[in-house]
Amino acid sequence: MTDLESKSVQERMYFGPFCLSPGxxxxxxxxxPVQIGGRSFDLLVVLTEQPGxxxxxxxxxxxxxxxVVVEDGSLRFHMAGxxxxxxxxxxxxxxxxxxxxxxxxxxxxxxxQSVPGAPPVPPTAIVPDADxxxxxxxxxVPARLNRLIGRERDVQLLQRRVIDTPLFTxxxxxxxxxxxxxxxxxxxxxxxxxxxxxxxxxxxLENSALVPSMTAGAMGIRVHSDDPLAVILGHVxxxxxxxxxxxxxxxxxxxxxxxxxxMDDAPKVRVLATSRExxxxxxxxxxxxxALGYPEDASNLTLEQLLSYPAVxxxxxxxxxxxxxxxxxxxxxxLIAGMCHRLDGMALPIELAAVRVATHGIPATARQLGERxxxxxxxxxxxxxxxxxxxxxxxxxxxLLSEIEQIVFERLSVFxxxxxxxxxxxxxxxxxxxxxxxAVALDELSSKSLVAPDRSCGTGTYRLLEMTxxxxxxxxxxxxxxxxxxxxxxHAGFFLRELEALADQKEDVLQDVQSLRQQFGNIRSALEWSxxxxxxxxxxxxxxxxxxxxxxxxxxxxxxRTWCARALSDIEESxxxxxxxxxxxxxLGIALMFTRGNSEAAGNAxxxxxxxxxxxxxxxxxxxxxxxxxxxxxxxxEYDVAMSYAGRAVEVAQTIxxxxxxxxxxxxxxxxxxxxxxxxxxxxxxxLSLKHSPPSQRGRTIHYGFDHRNRSGIALARTLWLxxxxxxxxxxxxxxxxxxxxxxxxxxxxxxxxxxxxxYLWMGDxxxxxxxxxxxGECADVNALGPYIAAVGGVRGELxxxxxxTGDAISAVEKSLSQLRTARYELLTTSFSIAVxxxxxxxxxxxxxxxxxxxTILRCKSNGELFLMAELLRFKARITxxxxxxxxxxxxxxxxxxxxxxxxxxRAWELRATIDLAQLLANGAFATRAISVQHAAAR
Numbered sequence: 001m002t003d004l005e006s007k008s009v010q011e012r013m014y015f016g017p018f019c020l021s022p023g024x025x026x027x028x029x030x031x032x033p034v035q036i037g038g039r040s041f042d043l044l045v046v047l048t049e050q051p052g053x054x055x056x057x058x059x060x061x062x063x064x065x066x067x068v069v070v071e072d073g074s075l076r077f078h079m080a081g082x083x084x085x086x087x088x089x090x091x092x093x094x095x096x097x098x099x100x101x102x103x104x105x106x107x108x109x110x111x112x113q114s115v116p117g118a119p120p121v122p123p124t125a126i127v128p129d130a131d132x133x134x135x136x137x138x139x140x141v142p143a144r145l146n147r148l149i150g151r152e153r154d155v156q157l158l159q160r161r162v163i164d165t166p167l168f169t170x171x172x173x174x175x176x177x178x179x180x181x182x183x184x185x186x187x188x189x190x191x192x193x194x195x196x197x198x199x200x201x202x203x204x205l206e207n208s209a210l211v212p213s214m215t216a217g218a219m220g221i222r223v224h225s226d227d228p229l230a231v232i233l234g235h236v237x238x239x240x241x242x243x244x245x246x247x248x249x250x251x252x253x254x255x256x257x258x259x260x261x262x263m264d265d266a267p268k269v270r271v272l273a274t275s276r277e278x279x280x281x282x283x284x285x286x287x288x289x290x291a292l293g294y295p296e297d298a299s300n301l302t303l304e305q306l307l308s309y310p311a312v313x314x315x316x317x318x319x320x321x322x323x324x325x326x327x328x329x330x331x332x333x334x335l336i337a338g339m340c341h342r343l344d345g346m347a348l349p350i351e352l353a354a355v356r357v358a359t360h361g362i363p364a365t366a367r368q369l370g371e372r373x374x375x376x377x378x379x380x381x382x383x384x385x386x387x388x389x390x391x392x393x394x395x396x397x398x399x400l401l402s403e404i405e406q407i408v409f410e411r412l413s414v415f416x417x418x419x420x421x422x423x424x425x426x427x428x429x430x431x432x433x434x435x436x437x438x439a440v441a442l443d444e445l446s447s448k449s450l451v452a453p454d455r456s457c458g459t460g461t462y463r464l465l466e467m468t469x470x471x472x473x474x475x476x477x478x479x480x481x482x483x484x485x486x487x488x489x490x491h492a493g494f495f496l497r498e499l500e501a502l503a504d505q506k507e508d509v510l511q512d513v514q515s516l517r518q519q520f521g522n523i524r525s526a527l528e529w530s531x532x533x534x535x536x537x538x539x540x541x542x543x544x545x546x547x548x549x550x551x552x553x554x555x556x557x558x559x560x561r562t563w564c565a566r567a568l569s570d571i572e573e574s575x576x577x578x579x580x581x582x583x584x585x586x587x588l589g590i591a592l593m594f595t596r597g598n599s600e601a602a603g604n605a606x607x608x609x610x611x612x613x614x615x616x617x618x619x620x621x622x623x624x625x626x627x628x629x630x631x632x633x634x635x636x637x638e639y640d641v642a643m644s645y646a647g648r649a650v651e652v653a654q655t656i657x658x659x660x661x662x663x664x665x666x667x668x669x670x671x672x673x674x675x676x677x678x679x680x681x682x683x684x685x686x687x688l689s690l691k692h693s694p695p696s697q698r699g700r701t702i703h704y705g706f707d708h709r710n711r712s713g714i715a716l717a718r719t720l721w722l723x724x725x726x727x728x729x730x731x732x733x734x735x736x737x738x739x740x741x742x743x744x745x746x747x748x749x750x751x752x753x754x755x756x757x758x759x760y761l762w763m764g765d766x767x768x769x770x771x772x773x774x775x776x777g778e779c780a781d782v783n784a785l786g787p788y789i790a791a792v793g794g795v796r797g798e799l800x801x802x803x804x805x806t807g808d809a810i811s812a813v814e815k816s817l818s819q820l821r822t823a824r825y826e827l828l829t830t831s832f833s834i835a836v837x838x839x840x841x842x843x844x845x846x847x848x849x850x851x852x853x854x855x856t857i858l859r860c861k862s863n864g865e866l867f868l869m870a871e872l873l874r875f876k877a878r879i880t881x882x883x884x885x886x887x888x889x890x891x892x893x894x895x896x897x898x899x900x901x902x903x904x905x906x907r908a909w910e911l912r913a914t915i916d917l918a919q920l921l922a923n924g925a926f927a928t929r930a931i932s933v934q935h936a937a938a939r
Contacts, residue, residue, distance in 0.1 A: 013048050014111040016093060018086070020048060039064055040082045047096065047106035050290055056103040079104060097296060105296050112153070140218055141186040141199045141244065148184050149317065150292040150310020151177065158185045158287060162242070162272055163192055165285050166263045169248075169273045172289035175348030178274035179246050181289060185272055186244050193270075196241045201417070203247035203465075207524065208254035213556055215243070215258065217517055222555035222746065225784035226595035229258060233265050234782035240268045248275035256281050291345030298337035306333040311340035314347060315354045322358035335366040342369060348465075352397045355448050368400075394471045397450060404433055406475075408441040409450060413473035414491040416521035418463045423522075427490045485534050492526035492539050495519070499546035503583075516550050523547050527563055531570070541567045545580045548587035552705075561591035577612055582621055585609035590628055590705045594747065597786070598636045598824040606632055622652045623664055628705050630668045634675070635787075637826025639864035643672040663693030664704070667712040674715050677866035679722045680905035686716040707748040710740050714755040721762050722867070724907030730768075733759045737772070746783040750776060754788070757795055758831065761802060762908065769799055790819035791828055798835035801842070810839040830856060830868050837875050841882070850879045870909035873897035874916055881920060890920055 013020040019028045022045045027034045036044070042064050047055065061075055079096065088095045097107045148155065162168050162185060170178045186197050200218040202211065212228035221235055243262070248255040256279040259271050263283060273279060278286050294311035295301055306312055307328075315336045320326050328336065343349040356365045398406060411428040412419070419427075424442055429435040442462070445451040451462050464472065477484050498519075527547065530540030544567035551560035564584045575581060589605035596602070606629045613621035626649040633642040646668035653665035670685035693709040713736035721729035733756040740752035753776035760769035773795050780788035794816025800809035813836050817829055833856040840849035853876050860869055877893035880886060894917040901910035 011112050014113065015048065015095070015106075015108045016086075020044060034085065036085060037078075037081070040078050040085065043078055043082055047104065050106075050293070055105065060103065107296065140220070141190070141197055142183055144183050144187045145180055147317070148177075148180060149314045151181055151184070154181055154287070154289065155184055155188065158272070159188050161285070162189060162270055165270065166267075166283055167259060167271045167273070167279070167281065168285045168287055169275055169279055170287050170289050171275055171278055173346070174276060175346050176289050176291060177347040178289055180347070182244050182246060182272055182274050186242065189242055193240050193242045196239065197244065198241070199244045199246065201246050202251055202255065207528070208251040210524070210559070211251055211254040211258050213558065215245075217520065217554065217556075219243075222744070222783070225786065226558055227784045228558070229261060230784035231782065233262070234784060236262070236266045236269050238268065239266075241266070241270070243269060243271045245271065245273040248273050248279065249277055252277065252279065255279060292340075292347060292350070294340040294345045295337050296341070298334045298341075301334075301337075303328075303330040303333050306330070306337050309337065309340070311343075311345045311350060312337050315340055315350050318351045318354035319357040319362075322355050326357065326362075328362075332362045335362050339366050339369050352394075352448070352450070356397075356400065394468065397448070398471075398475065401445075402441075404437055405441045405444055407433060408438055409445055410472045410476040410479070411487045412442075412445075412451065412464060413469050413476055414487050414525070415464065416469075416525040418461050418518050419522065420461055423494055424462070426494045427487070430490075481534065488526075488529040489536060489539070491522070492530050492536070492543060495522055495526045496539060496543045496546060499523070499543070499550065503546055503549065517554060520554070523550065524559075531566055537570050538572070541571055541575060541584075542580060545583040545587075548583055552587060552590070557591040557595045560587050561595060564588035564591065577615055579612075579616065579618070579621075582609050582612040582616065582618070582625075585612065586621075586625055586628065589632075593628075593632055593635075594785075598632060603629075603632055603636075619652050619656045620661070623649055623656070623661055624704055626652065627664060627668060627708065630672070631706065634671070635827055636824045637829070637859075637863050637865070639672065639675050642668075643676060643864065646672040659692040660694055663689050663691075663712075664708045665689075666692065667708040667715075670712060670719075671715045674719050675867050676864050677869060677900075677904040677906070679719050679867070683716065683719045683723055683905075686712050686719060690716065706751065707740070707743055707745065710736055710743065710748050711751055713739070714752045717759050718755055721759055722904075722906045722908050724911070726763055726908075729759055730763060730765070737775075746779055746785065749779050750785060750788045753779065754791060754795070754828070761798065764802075766799060766802060769795075773799065787820060787823045787825040790816055790823065790825075792816075794820070794828065794832045794835075797839075798832065801835050801839040804842065806839045806842050810836055810843070813839070826863075830860060830865060830872075834868065834871060834875060837879075841875075841879065846879055846883050850876070850883065853879060867904070867906070870897045870901035870904070870906055870913060873900065874909070874913045877913075877920075878916065887920060887923075891917065894920065 011022075013022075017030045018034075019031075021027075025041060027036050027041065027044070043060065046060060046063050057075055064078075065074070083089070083096055086095045087093055093108075095106060095108045097105050158168060158170075158181070170181055172178050183199070186199060190197050198215075198219045200215050202214065212232065216222075216228045216232050219232065219235065219241075221231055225231060245255060245259070252275065255273070255275075259273065259279060260281045262269050262271065263281070278284060292311035292314060293309050295306060295309055298306060307316065312333065316328050316333075319336075320328075339353055340350060343353060353365060353369060356368075360368065398409070401409060408428050412424060414427065415423070421439070421442070425435045425438050428438045433441075442451060446453060446462065450468060451464060453462055476487060523543075527540060527543055529535045530543055531537065544563040548560050548564055551557070551563070564587050567584050568581070568588065571581060571584070585605045586609035589602045589609060592599055592602035592605065606625060610622060610625040610629060613625055626645050630642050630645040630649070633639075633645065646665070649665040649668045653661035666685045666689035670682045670689055673679075673685060674682035689712040690709065693712065695709075713732060717729045717733035717736060720726075720732065737749075737752045737756050740749040743749070753772050757769050757772045757776065760766070760772060773792070776788070776795070777792040779785075780792060794813045797809040797812030797816065800807070801813070813832050817832050817836070820826070820829055820832075833852055837849045837853050837856075840846070840852065853872055857869070857872050857876070860866060860872065873893055874897050877890040877897065880893060881890040894913050897913040898910055898917065901907070901913060
C-alpha cells in the first residue's frame, strides 16, 4: 500500500457526481468506474486531501513523483488530463483552479465519509457529559480552548486512532496549532485512560538530558534514583497511560530515545507527540497538521461561504473576543479572507492579526498587513519554510509595539515557563523603565496575545509561547551582550533571593510541591546562565546551594548532585567553611548515596558538611548531617562508626534543648543500640524518640533525608519482638507502614516495609511477610531504588526457605547477597546469611553451612552488629550437633547463646536457644533435665 493510500484508506471523498476511494484506488462517476491513470489518480488524491488550499508545483511534484525527477511540463500534462476527465469547466462545473506562478487547488466542495466496515470508535474512548466534555480530570493537561476551530476531522481521527496506536506524532510548522490539538485530544481521551493523562511541556526544557526527569515530573512521579526512565517504566509498565509530549523538535534525539523505550517496555502506554519534524522511531504514525482552510479567491463568495472557512472563522472569533462590538459584514469578511490568505492559514499569525483589529479596525489592519508582507509572499509560501512566515508575523507584531513594550517583551524572554507579575517587575524594571511602566506594558502584551496568562498557575501568572520566547530572546541579544547579560543576571538574582527566602522559612514551604515544580524551568535556566561562559560563578554557587533543597524536595536527586558538584568545583576560598558549602556538601552526599550507592565520595561529602556545621556552631545542621552520616555508615556495615555519630547527635540535641532535636537523637541512638544488641536500652530510647518527635510531615522528611519518627517506629517494632512482646510488635509494625505510605516518600516506605518483613518472618506470619514483600518490591521497582531491588530476591528466597522449599531459594538469596555487597549495602546481609545457612542445613550441606555461619559471626564481632549473634550461635550449635553428634559442645554453644540473649534483653532469642537446648538434651541421657528446661523457657 502506498503512502497516499494508507493516509485515506478508511474514507471516501464525494464531490459532484464523483466518488474517490483512495484505499481501493477507485474513482466512480454516478456509481460507474472511471478509467484514470496512476499518476493522475495520485494527483487527485493529494488535491482532494486539502480542498481550497493552493499546493505549489514543487510540493505536488514531490508528492506524486517520489521516485523520479520530472519537469513542470509533466505536471501540466497530467493536470490537463485530470481536468478533462472530470469535465472541469463543462456546464459550470469547477474542480481545479490555477494560481499563476504558484500552483493548483481543488475548489469543489468535498464530503468525506468513512468506509463501511472500518474499525468503530472503541466504546471506552470517550464518555462525555452533557456538554460533550470529559468528566474525569487528567493529571496536568492545560485548559482546552472553548472551541477548536477547523480541527474537527483531526480530533475525530486522533481520538479514534490514538487509543490503539503506540505513537502518534502531530507534525507541522510553528504556530499551526499542534499544541492546541494535542491538548484537545488529551481532554477527549481522559475518560478512556481513567485520568492517567500527562502533558509534558518540553518547550520549558533547555537541556535534552533532562527529558526523562521532566517526564517523570509531569506524571507526578518522584524520582529517588539515577535513572528516571526506569522509575517511569516501573510506574507504567503494565498500566494504560497517555503521554502528551509537546515541542519535541529542540530535544528530538532525547525524546525519540525515551519514547522508543516506553513503546518497547510499556505496551499499554500511548504517546501523542507534537514536533516540527517526525521523531523517526519505529512504529511511529504521523499526523501532518496543515494550515487552516481559507478561500483562494474571495471576490465572488457570499458572506455565508466566506464564514464557512476555518481560517476566517478563527479570525472572526478572536477579533470579536477582543472587541465585542465588532460587526463582520461581507466586505469585512473579504478583507479578513484576504488576510488569512496572506497569513497562509497559520493559526498563530491569524490570532495575532485578529487582536490588532480591536485597536486598528479591520481595514487598517488589512492595509498594514498588506504593506508589511506585500513583497515576496508567493516566494515565502512556496519556496521557504513556514517558519519564515511566522518570523514575519512576529516581526510585524513586534514593530507595532511601543519602544517600552518592545524592551519589556524582550526582557521577558529570560523566563522559561510561568512567571509571576512580581518576577516580571523585578527582572524587567530598571532605572530606565519604572515598575509601573512594566506592569502597563505587560498588560498590553497580554491583551495582544503576545504574553499568555497561565490559568493553571493562578491569577497574575504569565508565560511566553516557546516560539515567541525564542524570537524575543534573539531580539534581546541583538541589543548587545551587555543588555543580554544584564537581563539574565537580574533573572538569576531574583530566583536566588526567592530560594534563599525559602531556606529561611525552613522545610514548611517545601510542602507546596506544585508551586516549586512550576518554577523548575526558571531555576534550571538561572543555573545554566550562572555557570555559563558569560555567567556569574558567585551567583551560581549560591544558587546551587539555595536550589538543592528544592531538587531534593521534588526528588530530582540527579540534578541536585550535578549542580552541587559543579558549584563545589568552582567554589571560592572565601566561600569554604560557610553555610553555602555546608548545604552543597550535605546535598551532594545524600544525592550520591541514593543515586550511586554508598560511595566513598558520598561519605566524604557528608563528613565535610558536618565539619563545616561544627565549625559554624550550627547545631541544627550538625544534627541533620549526623543523621545522614549515621544511616550512611549503618548501610555500609560500619555499626561502631554509626554508634559514635549517634552519641554525638545526643550531645548536640541536648545543647539545642528542643523536643524535636531529642527525638532525632534518640532515634539514631536507639537504632544503634538495637543493632548492637542492647535491646533494653534500645527500647527505652526509641520510645523516648517517639514521645519527643512531632507527627511526621513530608517537608520534615525531605529536610532530614528520611523520616526519623517513622524509622524509630519500625525499629521499635523489631525491638519489641526481640524483647518478647510479639503482639505489640506486630501492631506497631503495621501502623508504622501505614504512616510511611501516607508520607509519599519511597525511601522511608521501603525502610518501614523491609524491617516489617523481618518482624513478620520472626513471628512466623509468612502470609503477612509475603504481602509486605509484594508492596516492598513494587515500591522499590517503581522508584528504581537499586539496593532495595536487589533485596527483593533475597527476601523472596528467605521466605521460601522458611516454608521449607529450598530449591532455587538458596541461589536467590546468595545472588541478592552478592548484589548488596557490590552496592556496599550491608544492613541486610546478616539476616540473608542466616537464611542461606538454614537452607543449607535443610539440604544437609553442613560443611558449607558451618563455614558461612562462622564467617558471619566473625564479621559481626568485628563491625559491632550483635543483635543477631545469639541466633547465629544457635545455628552454629545445631550444625555442630548434626556434624559430629557432640552434645556437650553443642550444649556449650547454646548456653553461650542463652547467656548473650539474656544479657541483651533479647527474650525471643533466649527462648529459641532454650528450646533447642531442651530438644538437644531430650535426645541424649538427660531427658528429665530437658523437660525442666522447656518449662523454664515457657515461663
